[in-house]
Amino acid sequence: MSIERVWVLAEAGEAGPVSSVLELLTKARSMAPVVEAIAWGPASSSHASVLGSYGAGAVYDVGDLGDALPGVPVSAAIAGLIEAGERPDVILVPATYDGRDVAGRLSARLDRPVVTNVVDLEVEGDEVRSKHGIFGGAQVATACLTAERPWIFVVRAKSFSAEDAGGPPAEVRQASLGESVAASIARTNAAKVLARHAEERSGPKLDEATVVVSGGRGLGSGESYAMIEELAKLLDGAPGASRAIVDAGWVPYAYQVGQTGKTVKPTVYIACGISGATQHLVGMKGSKNIVAINKDQDAPIFSVADLGIVGDVHKVLPKLIEALKARS
Amino acid sequence: MNVVVCAKQIPDPSSPQSLDPETGFLVREGKLILDDSDAYGVEMGLRLAEESGGGEVTLVSMAPGGEVSGLRTALAMGAAKAILVSDDALKGSDALSTAKVLAKAVERANPDLVIAATESTDGYTGTMPVQMAELLGMPSVTFAKKVTVEGDKVRVERQTEAGYDEVECTLPVVVTVTAGVVEPRYPSFKGIMAAKSKPVDQLSIADLGFEPSEVGAAGARQQVTSVVDAESRQAGEVVVDEGDAHERVLAFLEQIKVI
Numbered sequence A: 001m002s003i004e005r006v007w008v009l010a011e012a013g014e015a016g017p018v019s020s021v022l023e024l025l026t027k028a029r030s031m032a033p034v035v036e037a038i039a040w041g042p043a044s045s046s047h048a049s050v051l052g053s054y055g056a057g058a059v060y061d062v063g064d065l066g067d068a069l070p071g072v073p074v075s076a077a078i079a080g081l082i083e084a085g086e087r088p089d090v091i092l093v094p095a096t097y098d099g100r101d102v103a104g105r106l107s108a109r110l111d112r113p114v115v116t117n118v119v120d121l122e123v124e125g126d127e128v129r130s131k132h133g134i135f136g137g138a139q140v141a142t143a144c145l146t147a148e149r150p151w152i153f154v155v156r157a158k159s160f161s162a163e164d165a166g167g168p169p170a171e172v173r174q175a176s177l178g179e180s181v182a183a184s185i186a187r188t189n190a191a192k193v194l195a196r197h198a199e200e201r202s203g204p205k206l207d208e209a210t211v212v213v214s215g216g217r218g219l220g221s222g223e224s225y226a227m228i229e230e231l232a233k234l235l236d237g238a239p240g241a242s243r244a245i246v247d248a249g250w251v252p253y254a255y256q257v258g259q260t261g262k263t264v265k266p267t268v269y270i271a272c273g274i275s276g277a278t279q280h281l282v283g284m285k286g287s288k289n290i291v292a293i294n295k296d297q298d299a300p301i302f303s304v305a306d307l308g309i310v311g312d313v314h315k316v317l318p319k320l321i322e323a324l325k326a327r328s
Numbered sequence B: 001m002n003v004v005v006c007a008k009q010i011p012d013p014s015s016p017q018s019l020d021p022e023t024g025f026l027v028r029e030g031k032l033i034l035d036d037s038d039a040y041g042v043e044m045g046l047r048l049a050e051e052s053g054g055g056e057v058t059l060v061s062m063a064p065g066g067e068v069s070g071l072r073t074a075l076a077m078g079a080a081k082a083i084l085v086s087d088d089a090l091k092g093s094d095a096l097s098t099a100k101v102l103a104k105a106v107e108r109a110n111p112d113l114v115i116a117a118t119e120s121t122d123g124y125t126g127t128m129p130v131q132m133a134e135l136l137g138m139p140s141v142t143f144a145k146k147v148t149v150e151g152d153k154v155r156v157e158r159q160t161e162a163g164y165d166e167v168e169c170t171l172p173v174v175v176t177v178t179a180g181v182v183e184p185r186y187p188s189f190k191g192i193m194a195a196k197s198k199p200v201d202q203l204s205i206a207d208l209g210f211e212p213s214e215v216g217a218a219g220a221r222q223q224v225t226s227v228v229d230a231e232s233r234q235a236g237e238v239v240v241d242e243g244d245a246h247e248r249v250l251a252f253l254e255q256i257k258v259i
């Protein structure tokens, strides 16, 4: 049985489908002749043109979820479609917060395994080979599901590049929950969003910026992070962080680069006072160029740096900032 | 309030890890330790149980060889007891099989609140707790960076792309906590001594009503065909700062046309 039909979980923010969704649609086009999307939210139907443009022939619209978290209702809607006779071979899910929730719920509902941390996919005859990072990304395993279809893959951001195929708008099909499904999930769907808070940040987005300047525990204190922000600003870049300083509360979680944070691929990544743990590297080693400043010459970050500076961030960064200011 | 905390016991991450080339399973040798990720869950569980007045924390773990060293750490922190599922048939379990087994174990503790970590240090699939919630018929709130309980409701600050959402849910519910949500306490000497005699209920899969074909490698229904080192980058030039390293950085940025 060859791979005929791929579904992509099309999570969207206010500005439309998130970039990972466009990456997954692009990949899906090369995997199967039929590509379809699953969308939800108040404006889900309005995304039909961009989803179509990237390759979705149709979009199943689950509709507005109100104040519910997507995990339960969206997985129930997908399971409902499958029960009603739709037969996707593969379901591709972006590795976002909600994406993981939907994949986990769906896996248990359908009794299908789910492969996570996927960084590459390849169709080989009747099989799909997935590559996923293990040991914090230090090694890559190739796996192949032997379970019944659909096969569920949760794919890391930026594993594929997004290419617009210029397709026509996707046909919108309703996949609304229906009363019986809504009743059956009433209990599991009990979590309600009371309020949404956005942590404002100015400048380019971390995962889209061409320059990323990240700070780690080597900065010594939260106050020193101001140097990272200033340098990022001078270079029209975005400031980022290791998990150590996010956990310490120096910067919000949205700044985190790595396994649990953002995946970035800027023209240049400047790591300041970051040791280079595998879980950090997995989020930034796809950068075109890497500069590292660390006082320990044996820090693992130097093994991926194009330019490594063995030095103290408190000495190097102020001079770098002054020199850049002098130029502008 | 009965709080159940998932406590994964893993090989020490600071020692090298590998997969068995024959089976493709994680090699688990030597003593296992409490996953750091779960130390946050244990701390959170202890605080919520204490605040609720008269609650206790039950640990739930699935690990090979009757391993309890990681559980003892969590018991020393203050958990009251533990349920350990250990069975040779569980070798090679994936997240879904683990969820099936742990869901059955969790049910036995009759929880008001189930806490897990957003992802484990060694497996980091991050899906197990949600799969378990679905099997338990419970709601779930993932990526919690703040958790409070009032009456029969839990309030969670849940991380999002943009910032965080305030989420409310009636108990019982599965909550996954992020690293840094609270500062885990160090076990006291008294705690360590007391932990030695706290009950650990060890169960086999048969005790939980499973057949060997449903769990472990058989249940995982996937095959690892190869494992290779991730593509590594070439290390470039390394310069020791003599007071002028910033000039090297500037020159490099010019060369790649960033400035």
Ligand SMILES: Cc1cc2nc3c(=O)[nH]c(=O)nc-3n(C[C@H](O)[C@H](O)[C@H](O)COP(=O)(O)OP(=O)(O)OC[C@H]3O[C@@H](n4cnc5c(N)ncnc54)[C@H](O)[C@@H]3O)c2cc1C
Binding pocket: A215, A216, A217, A218, A219, A220, A241, A242, A243, A244, A245, A256, A257, A258, A259, A260, A261, A262, A272, A273, A274, A275, A276, A277, A278, A279, A280, A283, A293, A294, A295, A296, A299, A311, A312, A313, A314, B037, B119, B120, B121, B122, B124
């Ligand atoms: C499941 C899991 C997921 C994870 N996800 C992530 C993730 O998404 N992102 C992430 O970053 N981490 C992640 N981690 C954590 C990761 O393992 C490391 O603990 C973390 O990246 C370390 O952060 P750091 O480099 O800032 O701190 P450290 O490892 O403490 O390194 C600090 C560095 O600063 C250097 N230094 C100290 N003083 C100075 C100075 N004055 N000048 C210059 N250099 C100095 C030191 O030599 C050292 O190399 C994860 C871990 C787990 C288990």
Ligand SMILES: Nc1ncnc2c1ncn2[C@@H]1O[C@H](COP(=O)(O)O)[C@@H](O)[C@H]1O
Binding pocket: B006, B007, B008, B009, B035, B037, B038, B041, B060, B061, B062, B063, B095, B098, B115, B116, B117, B118, B119, B120, B121, B123, B124, B125, B126, B127, B128, B129
């Ligand atoms: N074998 C296990 N025993 C106890 N808890 C587990 C086990 N596996 C996973 N968990 C819990 O589920 C979380 C997510 O695990 P994972 O899906 O491996 O990322 C872990 O951090 C634990 O809290």
